[in-house]
Amino acid sequence: MSQLDRFLVICLGMLVVLAIAVAIIGPRLGQPVPSSEQPLAQGETETMAARVIEVLEEGTVDLGEGSTQPYQRLLLRVEGGSLAGQEVVVEEGTVNIISQERLFHPGDRVYLERTVGPDGDHLYISDFVRTGPLFWIVALFMGLVVLVGRSKGLRSLGGTLFSLAVIFAFILPQIMAGRDPVGVSIAGSILLLAVSTYLIYGWNPKAHAAMAGMSLSLVLTGMLAWLFVGWTRLTGLSMEESAYLVMELGPDINLRGLVLGGIIIGSLGVLDDICVGQASAVFELVNANRDLGWLALFRHSLNIGRDHIAAMVNTLLLAYVGASMPLMLVFTIYQEPLWRRINREPIAEEIVRTLVGSVGLVLAVPITGLIASLLARWMVRREEARAQGSRR
Numbered sequence: 001m002s003q004l005d006r007f008l009v010i011c012l013g014m015l016v017v018l019a020i021a022v023a024i025i026g027p028r029l030g031q032p033v034p035s036s037e038q039p040l041a042q043g044e045t046e047t048m049a050a051r052v053i054e055v056l057e058e059g060t061v062d063l064g065e066g067s068t069q070p071y072q073r074l075l076l077r078v079e080g081g082s083l084a085g086q087e088v089v090v091e092e093g094t095v096n097i098i099s100q101e102r103l104f105h106p107g108d109r110v111y112l113e114r115t116v117g118p119d120g121d122h123l124y125i126s127d128f129v130r131t132g133p134l135f136w137i138v139a140l141f142m143g144l145v146v147l148v149g150r151s152k153g154l155r156s157l158g159g160t161l162f163s164l165a166v167i168f169a170f171i172l173p174q175i176m177a178g179r180d181p182v183g184v185s186i187a188g189s190i191l192l193l194a195v196s197t198y199l200i201y202g203w204n205p206k207a208h209a210a211m212a213g214m215s216l217s218l219v220l221t222g223m224l225a226w227l228f229v230g231w232t233r234l235t236g237l238s239m240e241e242s243a244y245l246v247m248e249l250g251p252d253i254n255l256r257g258l259v260l261g262g263i264i265i266g267s268l269g270v271l272d273d274i275c276v277g278q279a280s281a282v283f284e285l286v287n288a289n290r291d292l293g294w295l296a297l298f299r300h301s302l303n304i305g306r307d308h309i310a311a312m313v314n315t316l317l318l319a320y321v322g323a324s325m326p327l328m329l330v331f332t333i334y335q336e337p338l339w340r341r342i343n344r345e346p347i348a349e350e351i352v353r354t355l356v357g358s359v360g361l362v363l364a365v366p367i368t369g370l371i372a373s374l375l376a377r378w379m380v381r382r383e384e385a386r387a388q389g390s391r392r
Contacts, residue, residue: 048084052105069098110128156200171188181257209283210279213368214275225264235255283372
């Protein structure tokens with residue numbers, strides 16, 4: 001077994017141990033820290049972890065107009081917070097909208113909310129505790145990436161973690177501090193793309209070509225997003241979170257800029273795939289035939305890129321539509337002319353998001369192909385010059 005194989009086996013073993021430890025300890029991480037003895041003021045809310053002990057009663061309630069929904073009376077044991085150790089009874093479905101998928105069973109762990117009102121405490125379940133399954137799926141993903149991708153898979157995980165760090169430690173704080181969301185998103189995107197690209201593929205002409213193609217394509221995508229978001233008069237107010245952001249950060253928050261930043265960051269993953277694929281194809285071509293000129297390489301890269309474009313544009317469209325499926329369903333229910341439906345801001349925003357991202361991907365193919373072709377020919381000339389110098 002080589003040193004690399006030993007290293008990968010050790011890393012995989014560490015991931016397995018980490019997954020087991022997380023599976024055991026992870027669910028406890030979802031439990032809120034017990035609160036102090038200081039009582040809550042009226043209107044304040046406390047979140048506590050609890051476990052369903054017993055379903056006391058369940059059935060259906062009439063919502064009117066022939067519509068019904070399920071309800072339950074549940075006995076819970078509170079596991080943290082001011083009511084730790086106590087058993088409480090909570091009703092579900094009598095004052096809130098639920099579905100069959102939200103029905104609880106004995107053993108389920110949930111988040112229990114305690115709100116102080118003028119008539120005393122109001123208890124209700126806000127959600128399931130999902131930390132355990134989430135940790136398991138993360139551990140499974142990381143293990144498979146390392147097992148199949150080996151050293152590149154391990155480096156790709158490092159690049160992914162760095163990308164998340166850039167988003168949460170740089171992009172979002174800078175936007176909250178009042179910086180321009182477009183400029184911050186482009187700068188942060190170039191930074192995370194550079195680190196992840198060179199970490200995975202190393203410092204070589206192929207990585208340089210992919211990075212240059214991604215940077216130029218990203219800037220063009222940002223310019224197109226700025227143009228069409230302004231042209232279509234998108235405000236950013238169609239997002240459910242807009243009212244909360246305005247309330248928390250003030251009316252000066254740039255919601256239109258957030259739409260632009262979302263378009264830029266949303267296109268990163270597919271843009272990375274296309275640019276790296278184009279650069280790899282060009283360098284494989286020149287390695288197979290050193291006599292190909294840059295123009296021939298560029299033409300071959302376009303032939304490869306056309307197939308890539310067809311698949312990636314469809315992928316991007318399906319990704320955006322899938323993420324907005326409930327919204328699409330709502331607009332399908334209400335009958336109105338097609339032109340009126342697509343004119344609504346939530347739909348128009350998704351159209352602009354999809355098409356601007358797709359235009360950026362289409363432009364990335366010739367841009368990256370041209371840069372890679374020129375760099376590949378430069379690499380061949382440099383190697384030939386070195387070979388001639390060594391003969392002398």
